[in-house]
Amino acid sequence: MFDDLNPQQAAAVDHQGSPLLIVAGAGTGKTRTLAARVARILADGADPSRILLLTFTRRAAAEMVARAKARAAEESNGRRHGDVVAGTFHAVANRLLRHYSAAAGLSANFTVLDAADSKDLFGMVRTAEGMGERGKRFPRAETVAGIYSRLVNSQAHLSDVLDVDYPWCADHAEDLKTIFNSYTAHKRSNSVLDFDDLLLFWRGITASAVGEHLRNDFDHILIDEYQDTNPIQNDIIRGMCRPDTDLCAVGDDAQAIYGFRSATVANMWAFTEHFPGAEVVTLEQNYRSTSPILAFANRVLSDGLPSDDRPFVKTLWGNKPEGTRPTLATCWDERAQSELVADSILDARERGMDLRDQAVLFRAGHHSEGLELELHRRDIPYVKYGGLKYLETAHVKDLMSLLRILDNPDDALAWHRVLKSMEGVGPATSRRLEAELGIADETSDALNHLLDGLGRFPSPAKTQADELRAALSDCREIQAPAEQIDRLLGFCELTFPNNYDNPLPRLADLGQLGATASAYSNRSRFLAEVTLDPPGKTSDLAQEPYLDDDWLTLSTIHSAKGMEWRNVYLLHAADGNLPSDMALGDAEGLAEELRLTYVALTRAKDELTVSFPMRFHVNRFATDDRHVYAQLSRFIEVGRDLCNEVTTGTNEQSPLSAPNQTINLTHEVDNMLAGLWD
DNA sequence: AGTAAAAGGTTTTTT
DNA sequence: ACCTTTTACT
Numbered sequence A: 001m002f003d004d005l006n007p008q009q010a011a012a013v014d015h016q017g018s019p020l021l022i023v024a025g026a027g028t029g030k031t032r033t034l035a036a037r038v039a040r041i042l043a044d045g046a047d048p049s050r051i052l053l054l055t056f057t058r059r060a061a062a063e064m065v066a067r068a069k070a071r072a073a074e075e076s077n078g079r080r081h082g083d084v085v086a087g088t089f090h091a092v093a094n095r096l097l098r099h100y101s102a103a104a105g106l107s108a109n110f111t112v113l114d115a116a117d118s119k120d121l122f123g124m125v126r127t128a129e130g131m132g133e134r135g136k137r138f139p140r141a142e143t144v145a146g147i148y149s150r151l152v153n154s155q156a157h158l159s160d161v162l163d164v165d166y167p168w169c170a171d172h173a174e175d176l177k178t179i180f181n182s183y184t185a186h187k188r189s190n191s192v193l194d195f196d197d198l199l200l201f202w203r204g205i206t207a208s209a210v211g212e213h214l215r216n217d218f219d220h221i222l223i224d225e226y227q228d229t230n231p232i233q234n235d236i237i238r239g240m241c242r243p244d245t246d247l248c249a250v251g252d253d254a255q256a257i258y259g260f261r262s263a264t265v266a267n268m269w270a271f272t273e274h275f276p277g278a279e280v281v282t283l284e285q286n287y288r289s290t291s292p293i294l295a296f297a298n299r300v301l302s303d304g305l306p307s308d309d310r311p312f313v314k315t316l317w318g319n320k321p322e323g324t325r326p327t328l329a330t331c332w333d334e335r336a337q338s339e340l341v342a343d344s345i346l347d348a349r350e351r352g353m354d355l356r357d358q359a360v361l362f363r364a365g366h367h368s369e370g371l372e373l374e375l376h377r378r379d380i381p382y383v384k385y386g387g388l389k390y391l392e393t394a395h396v397k398d399l400m401s402l403l404r405i406l407d408n409p410d411d412a413l414a415w416h417r418v419l420k421s422m423e424g425v426g427p428a429t430s431r432r433l434e435a436e437l438g439i440a441d442e443t444s445d446a447l448n449h450l451l452d453g454l455g456r457f458p459s460p461a462k463t464q465a466d467e468l469r470a471a472l473s474d475c476r477e478i479q480a481p482a483e484q485i486d487r488l489l490g491f492c493e494l495t496f497p498n499n500y501d502n503p504l505p506r507l508a509d510l511g512q513l514g515a516t517a518s519a520y521s522n523r524s525r526f527l528a529e530v531t532l533d534p535p536g537k538t539s540d541l542a543q544e545p546y547l548d549d550d551w552l553t554l555s556t557i558h559s560a561k562g563m564e565w566r567n568v569y570l571l572h573a574a575d576g577n578l579p580s581d582m583a584l585g586d587a588e589g590l591a592e593e594l595r596l597t598y599v600a601l602t603r604a605k606d607e608l609t610v611s612f613p614m615r616f617h618v619n620r621f622a623t624d625d626r627h628v629y630a631q632l633s634r635f636i637e638v639g640r641d642l643c644n645e646v647t648t649g650t651n652e653q654s655p656l657s658a659p660n661q662t663i664n665l666t667h668e669v670d671n672m673l674a675g676l677w678d
Numbered sequence B: 001a002g003t004a005a006a007a008g009g010t011t012t013t014t015t
Numbered sequence C: 001a002c003c004t005t006t007t008a009c010t
Helices: A007-016 A029-044 A058-073 A091-099 A114-126 A141-154 A158-165 A167-189 A196-204 A209-214 A230-242 A289-303 A334-350 A365-377 A394-406 A412-420 A427-436 A446-451 A461-473 A481-499 A503-517 A523-532 A587-601 A666-675
Strands: A022-026 A053-057 A085-088 A109-114 A192-194 A220-225 A248-253 A281-282 A327-333 A358-362 A382-385 A554-556 A565-570 A604-617 A628-629 A644-648
Touching: A007 A029, A007 A281, A007 A554, A022 A029, A022 A523, A029 A053, A029 A058, A029 A167, A029 A220, A029 A248, A053 A058, A053 A091, A058 A085, A085 A091, A109 A114, A109 A196, A109 A523, A114 A141, A114 A167, A114 A412, A141 A167, A141 A196, A141 A230, A158 A167, A167 A192, A167 A412, A196 A209, A196 A230, A209 A481, A220 A230, A281 A628, A289 A587, A289 A604, A327 A334, A334 A358, A334 A365, A334 A565, A334 A604, A334 A644, A358 A365, A358 A628, A365 A382, A365 A554, A394 A412, A394 A461, A394 A481, A394 A503, A394 A523, A412 A427, A427 A446, A427 A554, A446 A461, A461 A481, A481 A503, A481 A523, A503 A523, A565 A587, A587 A604
Parallel strands: A022 A248, A022 A281, A053 A085, A053 A220, A109 A192, A220 A248, A327 A604, A327 A644, A358 A554, A358 A565, A382 A554, A565 A604
Antiparallel strands: A604 A628
């Protein structure tokens, strides 16, 4: 059944009797090994529902379960397989908490806030608390949410977080405390949990009187990407294990890239202390990349992170000796870079490499903007991962809020958004209406109150209020979420014209949400799952006729983790972007940028192109033509001799290059103008 | 009083 | 390009 595994992989699959840590370098068949291990456990007769598989993305979970099932099916004479409990920490927390809600003191129909929702809630609380005196600028809601999440995940005190990570917000410490208190109170009275709460409550259960009950739910626990777990997740794992629980963690300390979320490789390094008697297996044979690519990636890593700093040293060796050296492209400016990459992509396609075999990676979401323009110009279809999420677009949130009201009438944030979308209703009127409807009052049902005619709406909003009542009322008679969405669109049609310049494409775009919803018969599940596993790409409000065709992948490096392509491009490999100049402050920040670079390089199987523009805009929002001159990333520089170099684009290429003489026409023009009225 | 429109700033990465 | 603050208007 496992003939195709190498000896180390086979050892990792077969090991039993004590906890196991698999140290798996990039491309060493980690997914295959983990899936084979699950299959082996199933083949040994385990009940699938007693296996817990924690992964970093839901996609990874689905892929592993599918592989494990396929493998196990070969031997499992008709035994049932299918209900392995698999997903991200957050998705699993959501499921467990619905089950254990009573013990946790939560309402069973709690709503999950995604990052954008929680940002909005911070914004709402902030205005409610009347922060920001005249003249003083208060940190943006997003920043407040960032401080909060950092605080929770690192379990550090506010003053330390401000000192270390947000020094420019230190003046507002007192106001932040007020906001955090109020934020927490709102979440509790509204029966909503944010992402961090999901983990906190899960951990809370493991440490409580019902912890033993929860621990007895699973006999086998497998965790992927262990290097990217944070202290809370680490507590959860330890809290989920009985002495005899079969625990298996997989990770690569050279690929730890979530420090900003308080993840720490310390969890991995301390595995054998946390779980005495644990076995460690190391996978070093790389099946993914050609030797020239591997040599380059190894050089970049070992030069930047000396091996004394890495307890689990691995030198990857490959079995694909043939291959071209990586290309290092020095481009004049961003436009030249976009053209070079688009040219190469098309060229590779001519040579028989489908677009789906190719990917473009970059450090920050906006680094692909120039390339996206070029791709549009050439009609190259692509999907972008890691940018703005479909779910975070304003109009989608409008519709989701309506559904959330139906699902949880205490959800004041959803009410607030819906009410404010109506004409003549701003924050103050919305708050008055919320009070009149008794939202989040222990004893009353706001939805009933609205349908009973409570709530004095300002006169411009009369029609909209009537439609809101009618739509919500109708939805209570409808079961299917997709049909409810259909009915709620009527209300959107009335409000969108006030709120958006271009309402029609937005309305049309909501059809996609309806299509997603039609796969669900239960609204609560739809809402929770869609926030925990949002449809990845930016929909761009445009049609997507290509998607079952062939398309290119654009992705942030973070979102590319665990994936691989035959042909990979890394954009903007210039100092300041990679490493990001915001990470230059401390050694750990810099080390993380290096690992990020390493992750990017090791995604490539056959071909790798690293490019950087020498000249790019000073800042991202620049409206002028001010530029800055960049140098090749210090991380790439050390492997320069392992690359083939090309240079592209020159100053002269620009058809609008400025002449050297300086003249001044302003007087002439102004005098002419003045002549028109003097 | 409170909403709508216009001006002014802006630290990546994600579940 | 988006979010926050300021000002202008009902």
